[in-house]
Amino acid sequence: MAVEEEGLRVFQSVKIKIGEAKNIPPYPGPNKMRDCYCTVNLDQEEVFRTKIVEKSLCPFYGEDFYCEIPRSFRHLSFYVFDREVFRRGSSIGKVAVKKEDLQKYHGKDTWFQLQPVSADSEVQGKVHLELRLSEVITDSGVINHKLATRVLECQGLPIVNGQCDPYAAVSLLGPSRSEAKKTKVKRKTNNPQFDEVFYFEVTRPLSYTKRQFDVEEEDVDKLALRVDLWNASNLKFGDEFLGGVRVPLRVLGQAGVHDAWYFLQPRENGGKSVKVEELGSLRLNIVYTEDHVFPSEHYTPLRDLLLHSANVEPVSASTANILGEVCREKQEAAIPLVRLFLHYGKIVPFISAIAHAEVNRTQDPNTIFRGNSLTSKCIDETMKLAGMHYLQVTLKPIIDEICTEHKSCEIDPVKLKESENLETNRENLRHYVDRIFNVITTSGVRCPTVMCDIFFSLRESAATRFQVDQDVRYTAVSSFIFLRFFAPAILSPNLFHLRPHHPDPATSRTLTLISKTIQTLGSLAKSKSANFKESYMAAFYDYFNEQKYADAVKNFLDLISTSGKWDQKSIETPIMLKEGFMIKRAQGRNRFGLKNFKKRWFRLTNHEFTYHRTKGEGALCSIPIENILAVERLEEESFKMKNMFQVIQPERALYIQANNCVEARDWIDILTKVSQCNRKRLSTYHPSAYLNGHWLCCKLSADAAPGCTPCTGGLPANIQLDVDGDRETERIYSLFSTYMTKLIKMQEACGSKSVYDGPEQEEYSSFVIDDPQETYKTLKQIVSAVQTLEQQHTKYKRDKFKKTKIGSQEHPIGDKSFQCYIRQQSESSTYSI
Numbered sequence: 136m137a138v139e140e141e142g143l144r145v146f147q148s149v150k151i152k153i154g155e156a157k158n159i160p161p162y163p164g165p166n167k168m169r170d171c172y173c174t175v176n177l178d179q180e181e182v183f184r185t186k187i188v189e190k191s192l193c194p195f196y197g198e199d200f201y202c203e204i205p206r207s208f209r210h211l212s213f214y215v216f217d218r219e220v221f222r223r224g225s226s227i228g229k230v231a232v233k234k235e236d237l238q239k240y241h242g243k244d245t246w247f248q249l250q251p252v253s254a255d256s257e258v259q260g261k262v263h264l265e266l267r268l269s270e271v272i273t274d275s276g277v278i279n280h281k282l283a284t285r286v287l288e289c290q291g292l293p294i295v296n297g298q299c300d301p302y303a304a305v306s307l308l309g310p311s312r313s314e315a316k317k318t319k320v321k322r323k324t325n326n327p328q329f330d331e332v333f334y335f336e337v338t339r340p341l342s343y344t345k346r347q348f349d350v351e352e353e354d355v356d357k358l359a360l361r362v363d364l365w366n367a368s369n370l371k372f373g374d375e376f377l378g379g380v381r382v383p384l385r386v387l388g389q390a391g392v393h394d395a396w397y398f399l400q401p402r403e404n405g406g407k408s409v410k411v412e413e414l415g416s417l418r419l420n421i422v423y424t425e426d427h428v429f430p431s432e433h434y435t436p437l438r439d440l441l442l443h444s445a446n447v448e449p450v451s452a453s454t455a456n457i458l459g460e461v462c463r464e465k466q467e468a469a470i471p472l473v474r475l476f477l478h479y480g481k482i483v484p485f486i487s488a489i490a491h492a493e494v495n496r497t498q499d500p501n502t503i504f505r506g507n508s509l510t511s512k513c514i515d516e517t518m519k520l521a522g523m524h525y526l527q528v529t530l531k532p533i534i535d536e537i538c539t540e541h542k543s544c545e546i547d548p549v550k551l552k553e554s555e556n557l558e559t560n561r562e563n564l565r566h567y568v569d570r571i572f573n574v575i576t577t578s579g580v581r582c583p584t585v586m587c588d589i590f591f592s593l594r595e596s597a598a599t600r601f602q603v604d605q606d607v608r609y610t611a612v613s614s615f616i617f618l619r620f621f622a623p624a625i626l627s628p629n630l631f632h633l634r635p636h637h638p639d640p641a642t643s644r645t646l647t648l649i650s651k652t653i654q655t656l657g658s659l660a661k662s663k664s665a666n667f668k669e670s671y672m673a674a675f676y677d678y679f680n681e682q683k684y685a686d687a688v689k690n691f692l693d694l695i696s697t698s699g700k701w702d703q704k705s706i707e708t709p710i711m712l713k714e715g716f717m718i719k720r721a722q723g724r725n726r727f728g729l730k731n732f733k734k735r736w737f738r739l740t741n742h743e744f745t746y747h748r749t750k751g752e753g754a755l756c757s758i759p760i761e762n763i764l765a766v767e768r769l770e771e772e773s774f775k776m777k778n779m780f781q782v783i784q785p786e787r788a789l790y791i792q793a794n795n796c797v798e799a800r801d802w803i804d805i806l807t808k809v810s811q812c813n814r815k816r817l818s819t820y821h822p823s824a825y826l827n828g829h830w831l832c833c834k835l836s837a838d839a840a841p842g843c844t845p846c847t848g849g850l851p852a853n854i855q856l857d858v859d860g861d862r863e864t865e866r867i868y869s870l871f872s873t874y875m876t877k878l879i880k881m882q883e884a885c886g887s888k889s890v891y892d893g894p895e896q897e898e899y900s901s902f903v904i905d906d907p908q909e910t911y912k913t914l915k916q917i918v919s920a921v922q923t924l925e926q927q928h929t930k931y932k933r934d935k936f937k938k939t940k941i942g943s944q945e946h947p948i949g950d951k952s953f954q955c956y957i958r959q960q961s962e963s964s965t966y967s968i
Contacts, residue, residue: 143931146426146862147204149211149237151175153185154244154418155195156215159227168192169217171227173417175200176212178259179293182797186636187218192415197637199630202797209234209259209398213417215249226252228414237423245421249414258378258399260291260325261947262303262362266382268337268391282307282335282384284360286318290944292325292364292399294777295375299325300367307335308381309358320367324775337384358384364399376402395942398949426865433927434864437920440913441475441867445484450492452909454917455485459509460902461877462870469512471866477520478858482585486513487592494593494611500601504593504614511619514589518620519631521583526624526631527712528741529578533570534628535711537645538638542567544645547671564645565678568652575621575653576687579694590616590696609659609689612696617657626650652676656684713805714738715798719746720774720790732774737791737802741809744782758784763810765817765846766803773824773831782806783820790824820846871921878918885911 153173161167168190175183182202188194213230228249232240265285270278286303293299300322306315314335321327337358363379378399386393437454444453455472462468476482493510497503504511543555544564551557590612597611625646628634638646651672656679667673714737721731735746735755744763745754762784769779769790778799781788793799810816819842823831833843871878885907904910942948 142430144428144862146424146428146859148202148424148426149204150201150422150424151183151199152244152420153196153198153200153213154420155193155197156249156415156417157193158415159192159194159215160413160415161192162217166190169194169227172216172218174214174216176210176214177204177206177208177796178210178212178291179257180795182795186639203800205796205800211237211421211423213247213419214252215415215417228252230417230419232421234423237421240419240421242422243420244418246416246418248416251414253401257293258376258401259293260289260364260378260399261396261944262289262364262380262399263287263396263944264360264362264380264382264394266360266384266387266393268384268387280337282337282360283332284335284362285332286329286362288326288328288330289364289399290326292327292366292377294325295366295368295377298323298366299377301325301327301364301377302367303329303331304363304365305333306361307337307358308361325777326771360384363402396944396947397942398947400949426862426869427928427931428859428862428865429924429927429931431861433924434861434868437868437917437924438475438860438864440916440920441472441864442479442481445481445488447909447913449905449909450488451903451905452913453488454913456489456509456903457878457881457910457913457917458867458870459512461874461881463874465507465509465512466516467870468509468867469516471863471870473513473516473520474858475860475863475867477517477585478860478863482517483588483592486510486517486589487596489513490589490593491596494596494600497600500597500604500607500610503597503601503607503611511615514593514615515619517589518586518615521585522620523632525578525581525583525586526620526633528581529574530571530621530624530628531633531711533567533574534625534633534646537567537649538628538634538642541642542645543641544648546648546675547669561675564648564652564675567645567649568679571625571649571653572656572684572687576691579691582695586616587695587697590692594696606659608696609692612692613657613659613688616692616695617654621657622650622654625653648672652679657688659685659688712739712741712809713802714750715794717794717798717802718792720792732776732792739802739805739809744806756789758782758789760810761813763806763813764815765820766806766810767820767822767847768799768803770823770832773826781820781824783817785815788821788825817842817846820844868921868924871917872925875918875921878914878921882911882914882918885914 153175156171156173159169159171162169169192170187170189171191171194172187173185173196174181183200185196185198188196210231210233212232215227215229217225217227229252230247230249232247263286265287267283267285269281269283271281272278284305286305289301289303292301300320301324302320303318304315305317316333318329318331321329360382361379362382364377366375366377368374379402380397380400382393382397386395440454444450444455447453450456455468455476458472459465459468472485473482476485490504490510493508494503504514542563543552543560544567545551545555546557546561546564548557551560593611593615594608598608601607624631624633627637628646629637637643651667652675655667655676667676716734717737718732719735719737721733735748736750736752737744737746738754739745741760743760744758746756747754763782764785765783767781767783769781771777771779773779774790776792778793778796779790780793780799780803781790791802793802821830821832821840821842822844825831825838829836830840830843833840835843881902881904884902885904939946
């Protein structure tokens with residue numbers, strides 16, 4: 136989800152590798168070991184949780200997490216918990232990285248010391264205050280100086296134990312002052328509107344005459360206002376601290392007025408004294424990206440250069456190929472290129488062009504497409520995007536079965552446990568391999584059209600280049616579909632969204648053995664046993680040394696590498712796409728109340744969307760996919776609840792609350808995708824609920840009244856819907872900008888090659904330049920387009936800096952920005968709030 140900023144769209148995303156923890160303090164009991172898991176939090180909102188690693192003080196997680204961040208945040212936090220006896224988690228420590236510090240750790244494996252978790256330090260949100268210093272003349276003619284403090288509102292307060300009933304405590308800090316005043320409690324909201332005013336005397340008059348005014352006046356600049364937010368709790372432990380702010384009265388200045396937003400801060404000296412080294416450390420790799428995307432017309436020159444790449448002769452002189460040449464890793468270039476070309480329907484001609492060029496440079500048919508070239512990375516990325524549903528339909532049911540059955544499949548005699556039987560394990564493994572092999576080789580009719588067209592192009596290029604080798608038309612395709620698609624998905628199902636977490640060690644070992652066997656079966660190598668270093672694998676593979684396996688592979692490869700569009704066959708067996716607990720509102724209710732909201736287990740398949748009392752029970756309600764007319768967010772004001780969305784049906788809407796903002800986005804995305812082709816999809820909807828006889832958004836009384844807001848997704852479901860072409864072009868611009876020195880060096884290499892026909896200079900040997908003049912021409916166009924965009928970004932940053940008003944709702948005053956605010960005040964003599 137993008138945030139609009141003066142004509143720009145700002146996208147935030149984060150990719151995290153949670154590696155391992157070490158030196159976790161031992162459990163105080165006799166066992167000493169802990170069952171640890173780790174969570175990822177945006178401020179205090181949990182958006183991801185790893186598996187539990189049992190009985191370890193140095194747990195290894197090895198889990199990846201990626202998400203689009205749909206809101207603003209201050210900290211990216213990681214908590215390490217210990218699962219205790221009653222299956223509840225107690226926090227061991229945390230890592231909190233401020234948003235502005237994320238770039239320090241960009242893409243680096245970093246060990247972070249775990250910090251203590253204190254309730255007083257777990258704060259988020261902001262508060263809006265207005266301070267006014269004024270003179271008040273009493274009935275007796277005495278002048279008093281009073282400070283009027285207006286607490287207007289708060290936004291984004293943390294939710295404590297599932298509730299937030301906030302109030303504010305306001306006090307003036309100074310000598311002999313301890314007076315505190317409180318607002319009313321606002322129930323069931325973390326965005327409370329207080330709008331209450333409190334008065335404090337700042338001066339104490341001694342005497343007053345017309346000629347002279349003597350006061351026992353405190354130094355106002357040394358006074359400060361303290362505002363603390365609390366959650367009114369019914370528990371015996373007392374109210375919970377939500378955050379506070381300390382405002383020195385010197386901010387009033389000569390005008391005597393101050394109106395500003397403040398970030399809430401932790402309580403000073405609130406945490407207990409704990410030695411940091413006692414809590415252990417956590418290894419993380421964080422890649423945070425913020426894309427500032429201009430209106431589409433700004434990208435036209437660079438986008439046109441990129442989309443023309445397939446038509447450039449030779450293709451090595453094209454803009455897209457040059458991006459692959461200058462990037463440090465081919466993967467960096469492949470991700471945005473594939474998404475851009477998919478969006479504009481140009482992926483097949485582009486990959487066909489670069490693949491044809493690579494095949495012509497290959498000397499040995501046995502090494503075809505075996506390197507990490509731009510071609511290989513682009514095809515990998517295309518399969519991940521276009522083939523994800525294909526993987527779900529083909530592999531997920533059997534992978535789920537393997538992960539839940541926990542059958543022993545170890546066939547290495549050295550690793551065999553005493554209680555296990557080698558022949559039984561071999562039979563278990565052979566059974567799994569046979570089933571997976573069969574579901575793969577019979578899935579050809581479901582292979583996405585775009586993948587079939589690419590495989591057809593690979594097959595034709597390879598067969599033309601190596602006419603003597605009859606198998607090259609198969610190996611060119613199998614090196615991708617088996618080696619880079621099915622085998623990795625079996626090996627690491629969590630990375631391909633087939634499982635929520637990395638499997639346990641025993642299951643992971645089973646999947647490794649299956650993946651090795653499937654990879655070898657798909658390779659059609661002449662000598663199968665030679666492919667295995669381990670003798671036990673070679674012996675196991677003898678089971679599959681039958682012609683029927685090779686024939687099945689060839690038939691499958693023939694089918695998926697045939698040009699032409701295949702109709703997607705209807706899938707009779709329901710495929711589970713997503714499931715989990717959420718809270719739903721009783722359908723058809725008009726009243727507020729807790730009884731209307733119940734926790735249910737939701738399950739989405741390609742056939743229906745259902746909810747159940749708990750996992751495994753029968754469905755309480757079933758919504759056929761064809762009955763889903765729209766899936767949209769629900770405004771928070773409807774029920775004073777965050778992260779809500781609505782599934783709109785012909786008769787009514789089902790209102791659902793997800794556990795966090797990322798999960799809400801994921802459910803909306805997948806429900807939208809699975810229902811996009813429904814014929815009766817709505818074009819408009821009501822963003823608020825129908826309550827008490829009318830729609831809260833447009834006030835219409837008819838429950839069947841047409842929607843008042845356009846739906847966010849009205850196009851048929853396809854890959855193009857999931858890609859923002861301008862955002863991908865912006866990312867490509869960022870890469871060219873980052874590697875500008877390489878672009879200049881490549882220009883020098885073109886000049887060197889054009890002038891000198893002798894041996895290539897060593898400093899230019901890394902570039903593939905088939906036509907120096909054509910390549911130089913493209914490079915010149917790239918540099919011009921990148922420099923134009925660079926000027927746009929510089930102007931935007933300069934204008935934004937000038938317009939930034941510290942203390943506004945968009946830029947609240949924080950612990951580091953207070954001095955900037957004071958300086959901004961003093962620099963403007965006409966400044967008035």
